[in-house]
Amino acid sequence: MTTPRVLRRALVVAAVLAAAVTSASWTPAAAAPPAVTTLVDAQCLGGFSRVFTPPVTTTPQTVTAAATYTYGTCLVGPTATGTAVNSATLSCVPVVPGLPPETEVVTWLDGTGDTSTVGWTNSTVVGQTVVLTGEVTAGRHLNASATKVTSGISYLGSVVGCLLGTPISNTTGVVDSFVLTG
Numbered sequence: 001m002t003t004p005r006v007l008r009r010a011l012v013v014a015a016v017l018a019a020a021v022t023s024a025s026w027t028p029a030a031a032a033p034p035a036v037t038t039l040v041d042a043q044c045l046g047g048f049s050r051v052f053t054p055p056v057t058t059t060p061q062t063v064t065a066a067a068t069y070t071y072g073t074c075l076v077g078p079t080a081t082g083t084a085v086n087s088a089t090l091s092c093v094p095v096v097p098g099l100p101p102e103t104e105v106v107t108w109l110d111g112t113g114d115t116s117t118v119g120w121t122n123s124t125v126v127g128q129t130v131v132l133t134g135e136v137t138a139g140r141h142l143n144a145s146a147t148k149v150t151s152g153i154s155y156l157g158s159v160v161g162c163l164l165g166t167p168i169s170n171t172t173g174v175v176d177s178f179v180l181t182g
């Protein structure tokens with residue numbers, strides 16, 4: 001008959017043997033390179049509006065474009081607003097102002113009054129979608145990389161009207177993504 005003491009001893013011996021076999025056959029993997037982590041400082045989406053002075057017409061002319069961005073839904077970080085003003089020679093086609101270089105001042109709406117100045121230096125335009133890349137040059141998240149994807153939602157209707165003689169005084173669109181990583 002097996003007593004509890006004998007059973008306990010057998011279990012302890014089995015556990016020790018299992019540990020010995022496991023440790024004898026286990027070899028550590030080669031040291032992995034240090035992980036590269038990218039900290040996401042802000043990740044938002046929202047909308048934008050842009051006002052043109054003078055309005056854009058079929059004749060190319062120097063136009064000042066004042067943009068207001070609303071980053072109202074943020075997965076990381078507080079909500080924010082942004083403003084940018086630049087001048088470019090524009091006509092009805094294409095109506096894509098704000099191509100770099102452009103400076104945007106982002107105001108964080110978390111009660112701190114903090115701002116980030118983003119210098120947009122590169123862009124890719126595909127149809128109504130613009131992908132901007134740059135860097136935070138001052139303020140909160142200094143030196144963070146910046147990426148923004150926007151889609152113009154009023155462009156097509158505006159362009160058709162412009163080509164038919166109605167100047168474009170403003171446009172609106174969606175900020176599909178605004179990300180700062182540091």
